[in-house]
Structure formats: structure tokens, C-alpha cells
Amino acid sequence: MKYSAPSRISDNRSSATVQRVNQLDEKVMDNRPTIVKQRKLQEAANNKSTAYMFSPVQLKKSHTLSSGTGMVMQRWAVKEIADQKESLDDNEGNNLYGFSINVKSGEKNANTALHHIISRDSMKKLNKALNLAQSSKTMDVKNSASKFWKTTQSATNKEIRQQAKTSIALLENLPLNLSYGPKEPLDDPGTGFDPDTRPAANGGRELTPVSEQLAIINEIIESNSISELGKSSELWERLNGAMNAAIKLYASGDKEKISKINPSLREQWEIKEGENEDRYYRKGIKNFLNESIGEKRLKGSSIPADELELIGERAPRDEQSDKLSIYAYAETVNLSHFLERHTYEYFTLKDKDIKLINTFWEEGTTLDNIKEYARLALAYSKKHVKDLHRVTIDLNDEMPEFVGIKNVIIQGIPKPVYLMFGIEEVDDNIFEVDLRTLAPDGKVDAYTAEILKKVQASRLELQEK
Incomplete structure (x- = not known):
């Protein structure tokens, strides 16, 4: 699809609009966990099956669990998982991350949470695909998906199932x-991949x-x-191989450990x-650099305004559609950002x-590179919204x-990226995607605020001389 700015669209923005985008960006770059709107899950259907090898084709709806313990509980967690978290809180959580006190009840709650490495949104997409594959009339697809599902269930115990x-x-x-780990971290990944890391x-x-294998699964889901x-069938065989490897690495030969x-x-x-x-924030796998490197690499050039224009396509405001239509664009104010x-x-x-924390594309990345990355990100976002709509x-x-979404791998972009985009339902079946953030992620150059403040002070000192 060719992306071009429609002539009828103006990219002139009021100061209020720019201020709103900047305020949103503050939230994004501080990585507040409120970026993504929490969506209410529907209650479980009256499905009474508790069989070990239940079929996802028969069991499609999500459910939530209300806690009878009085503890603050993540709504997706089954009782077995909630009990394990409570035990971890009692044994180490308060010592590691402190606790908060409920003003009304006086109860202590550990400042902790369970973070999904592969996000819940990605799991919803995987679940939908699994339902589809297990309903396939192609036996190779059906068998491969069923094999993956059997392997996945073996990564739990009877109580969880x-x-x-x-x-x-x-x-x-x-x-x-x-x-x-700690609740509400500064680098909350939204709907992105959130791996555990260690010193190399x-x-x-x-x-x-384990996160290396989960990264393989996540890439297959998102790509x-x-x-x-x-x-x-080939994709399900790859998913099964990575899940098998993750299970073996996690359990380390101890069958009981897999469910803990x-x-x-x-x-x-x-x-x-x-x-x-x-x-708190995760160290991740970023390559943190020092002041002297930053001093050499940071140029601070002015952006040639005549080389930026709206990329993509805005949704028409006077049309209706019987089928799903998704438009995506990036405005010049965001491209500049x-x-x-x-x-x-x-x-x-x-x-x-x-x-x-400040992340950078590789030295030598040009304006044209960023415009191309934006076009690729827009294509990805349209595909993502289509699947999201289906789920x-x-x-x-x-x-x-x-x-x-953090740690997104997009073909044609040399590094994983952190994306943030707004979604507007313009009319029935018509959605518009506004790309707000496109940042390098993963193993990329990074500087702390402290380091960049030193470079800033050095530059100001030179200017005053």
C-alpha cells in the first residue's frame, strides 16, 4: 500500500493540540502504567469442564476470579497463582520492595505484582489463533496446534488447570x-514483551x-x-519447540518447580x-553509555522543516463502511519528536x-531512515489493530x-521498537491510528538523565565562553 499525505489534510496543529501530545508523550516516556486503557473482561460462560486436557475450541471465553482472602489481587490470577504470590509477599516481597497501608482498613499490602513476560494481549491473540487452528480441516495444522496446547498445559499443575x-x-x-517484582514500574511495557534479564x-x-525461549514465542505471535x-503447521511446530525448551529450562529437572x-x-x-x-524500572539489555561518548555523538542539528510532511492516510469523515477499514498516519509534530x-x-x-532513560538509534541514522521506519510502523499498527479488533x-x-507496546520486532527496522499509538473509532467499522511514539528498544544505546544533564551543562559552558 502506498502511503501519501492526502492534499485535503492539513498538518497544522494548534498549541493546545501540541501541548496535549507532549503531555501524552510525558506519560509514554516515563512509561506510566496508565497508558493503555484497562479493558473489562467478560465473565466466564457456564462451562463446567475441568478436565486436564480440555480443548480451547470448547472453552473460548475469559474469566476472572474474585478473591475471598481480602488481599489485593490481580483479576486474571487463579487462586493457586494468587496464593503463591501471597506466599512470596510474606517471605520476601516486603523486604525487597516495601509495602503500602490501606488508609481505610489499615491492612498492609506488598508493593509487588506479577508481570507477564509475554503480555496478556499477546496471549489473547495466541488463544484466538489456537481456537482457529484446532478447528482447521487441515490435519497437519490441527495436530500441530493440539501438540502445542498439550505441551503448554504441562507447564502447569492440576490446581491451575x-x-x-x-x-x-x-x-x-x-x-x-x-x-x-515491584508493582507499577516506570518502564511498564504496556502490551509488549517484558523479559527477565541477567548480567552477561x-x-x-x-x-x-527462559526469556530467550519466550521471546521466540512472542516474535511468532506478533509477526x-x-x-x-x-x-x-510450521508456526505451531516452532511454537511447540520453544515452549518445550522453556519448560525444560524453567523446571531444571524438577517436575514440581514448573508449577511454581x-x-x-x-x-x-x-x-x-x-x-x-x-x-522501580528494569535494567533490561540496553547499552548504557557514558558522558564522553555522548559528548562526541550528540550533534543537535536543526530539522529541515521542508523535508517533513504527514505520512500515511487520515480516515475520511464522510464515508461509511460495511467492512473493517483501518487508516494510519504520523503527523509532522510526532515525526519531529x-x-x-x-x-x-x-x-x-x-x-x-x-x-x-534515553534510547538512541544507531549513530548515522538519518531523517529519511526515520520516515521509512514510521511507514513500516504504520503498516504494523494497522495489522495489530485488525487483530485487536478481532479479539x-x-x-x-x-x-x-x-x-x-515495547520490544516490537518489525521487518525492515534494524532494532526492536517501542510503539505508542492512539486509536479512534471514526464511524462503525472505520478506525484511525495515530502514531505517537517510535523509539528504539532492546539492546540499543542508552543514557541516563544524569549523564545527559552533564553533557548539557558542558555544552552551555562552551556557549558562554
């Missing part, structure tokens, strides 16, 4: 896909062995549509002390652009107003 009752609930409660032999950082997943949540990997969490509260925040050539060193219809759910 019986309490889950549905395929999506079981996928959301896999212990090997849960990472125990070369002094950097790397994914843990293929529901339809593509639903008709490919690991204690926190405290080493992978950094703390940012605040006036009112301390916030992508350049000023994440390229060595155009980074401004202004206070507004210096965040807690939300099945769950009788609502489309989110904003989506934030």
Missing part, C-alpha cells in the same frame, strides 16, 4: 511466563534462558496475523527515589527531551483508546 477452566485463563496463568559475561546484560497463525512462580530477580530492578515514593528524542543527529538536549469482538470487549 482446574481453576483456570478456559484456555485463555490458563495461558494467563503459566508460572514460567510470570515475573514477580561481557559486562553487559542478556535475556535469561503473524491470527489468520496466518491459524493455518500454518520463581522468587524475584531483584538484581534486574533499579530504583528511582522520588519525593513521595520510590519507583522521533528525531529530536532518539537520533544523535537531532537530539536537542533540552530539559523537555531528557527523560529518566475484542470475540470477548465482547472494547477497543482501547491507546496502545503502548
Whole structure:
């Protein structure tokens, strides 16, 4: 599809609009966990099957579990998982991350949460594809998907399987896909991949062995549509291989361990002390650089305004459609932001652009490169929204107003990316996607705010001389 800016669309924006985008961006780059609108899951259907090898074709609807313990509980968690978290809180959570006190009841609650490595949204997509594949008339597809499902169920115990009752609930409660850590971290990944990491032999950082295998599963989910997943035996064989490997690495020969949540990997969490509260963020696998490197690489050039224009296509406001139509675009104010925040050539060193953690595309990345990455990101976002729409219809759910995804691998972009885009339902079956954030992610150059403030002070000192 050719992306071009329609002549009838003006990219002139009021100061209020720019301010709104900047405010949204502050939330994104601080990675507040409120970016993505929480969508209410529908209650379970009256399905009474608790069989060990239940079929996801028969069990499609999500369910939630209300806690009878009085504890603050993540709604997706079955009782077995909730009990394990409570035990971890009692044994180590308060010592590692502190606790908060309920003003009304006086009860103590650990400042902890269970984080999904492969996100719940990705699991919903996988579940939909699994339903489709197991309903396939092509036996190779059906058998491969069933093999993957049998392997996946073996990554739990009887209690989790019986309490889950549905395929999506079981996928959301896999212990090997849960990472125990602080609640509301600064780098909450939204609907993106959120791996565990560890120190590497070369002094950097790397994914843990289990997260390496989960990364393979996540890439297959995110790189293929529901339809593509639903008709490919080869993809299900790859998914099964990675799940098998993850199970073996997680259990380490101990059958009981596969159904237990690991204690926190405290080493992978950094703390940012605040006036009112301390916030944590993952170290990840970013390549943190020092002041002298930043001083050499940061150019601070001005963006040639005549080389930027709206990319993509806005949705028509006077049309109706009987079928799903998705339009996607990136406005010049956001394209400028992508350049000023994440390229060595155009980074401004202004206070507004210096965040807690600042990631950069490779040195030498040009304006034309960023425009091409934006076009590829728009194509990805349209595909993502199409699948999201399909899943939300099945769950009788609502489309989110904003989506934030970390560690997205998009063919043609040299590094994983962090995307954030708004979704507007213009009319029935017509959606418009507004690309707000396009940042390099994963193993990329990064600087802390402290380092960039030093470079900023050095530049100001030179200017005053």
C-alpha cells in the first residue's frame, strides 16, 4: 500500500493540540502504567469442564476470579497463582520492595505484582489463533496446534488447570511466563514483551534462558496475523519447540518447580527515589553509555522543516463502511519528536527531551531512515489493530483508546521498537491510528538523565565562553 499525505489534510496543529501530545508523550516516556486503557473482561460462560486436557475450541471465553482472602489481587490470577504470590509477599516481597497501608482498613499490602513476560494481549491473540487452528480441516495444522496446547498445559499443575477452566485463563496463568517484582514500574511495557534479564559475561546484560525461549514465542505471535497463525503447521511446530525448551529450562529437572512462580530477580530492578515514593524500572539489555561518548555523538542539528510532511492516510469523515477499514498516519509534530528524542543527529538536549532513560538509534541514522521506519510502523499498527479488533469482538470487549507496546520486532527496522499509538473509532467499522511514539528498544544505546544533564551543562559552558 502506498502511503501519501492526502492534499485535503492539513498538518497544522494548534498549541493546545501540541501541548496535549507532549503531555501524552510525558506519560509514554516515563512509561506510566496508565497508558493503555484497562479493558473489562467478560465473565466466564457456564462451562463446567475441568478436565486436564480440555480443548480451547470448547472453552473460548475469559474469566476472572474474585478473591475471598481480602488481599489485593490481580483479576486474571487463579487462586493457586494468587496464593503463591501471597506466599512470596510474606517471605520476601516486603523486604525487597516495601509495602503500602490501606488508609481505610489499615491492612498492609506488598508493593509487588506479577508481570507477564509475554503480555496478556499477546496471549489473547495466541488463544484466538489456537481456537482457529484446532478447528482447521487441515490435519497437519490441527495436530500441530493440539501438540502445542498439550505441551503448554504441562507447564502447569492440576490446581491451575482446574481453576483456570478456559484456555485463555490458563495461558494467563503459566508460572514460567510470570515475573514477580515491584508493582507499577516506570518502564511498564504496556502490551509488549517484558523479559527477565541477567548480567552477561561481557559486562553487559542478556535475556535469561527462559526469556530467550519466550521471546521466540512472542516474535511468532506478533509477526503473524491470527489468520496466518491459524493455518500454518510450521508456526505451531516452532511454537511447540520453544515452549518445550522453556519448560525444560524453567523446571531444571524438577517436575514440581514448573508449577511454581520463581522468587524475584531483584538484581534486574533499579530504583528511582522520588519525593513521595520510590519507583522501580528494569535494567533490561540496553547499552548504557557514558558522558564522553555522548559528548562526541550528540550533534543537535536543526530539522529541515521542508523535508517533513504527514505520512500515511487520515480516515475520511464522510464515508461509511460495511467492512473493517483501518487508516494510519504520523503527523509532522510526532515525526519531529522521533528525531529530536532518539537520533544523535537531532537530539536537542533540552530539559523537555531528557527523560529518566534515553534510547538512541544507531549513530548515522538519518531523517529519511526515520520516515521509512514510521511507514513500516504504520503498516504494523494497522495489522495489530485488525487483530485487536478481532479479539475484542470475540470477548465482547472494547477497543482501547491507546496502545503502548515495547520490544516490537518489525521487518525492515534494524532494532526492536517501542510503539505508542492512539486509536479512534471514526464511524462503525472505520478506525484511525495515530502514531505517537517510535523509539528504539532492546539492546540499543542508552543514557541516563544524569549523564545527559552533564553533557548539557558542558555544552552551555562552551556557549558562554
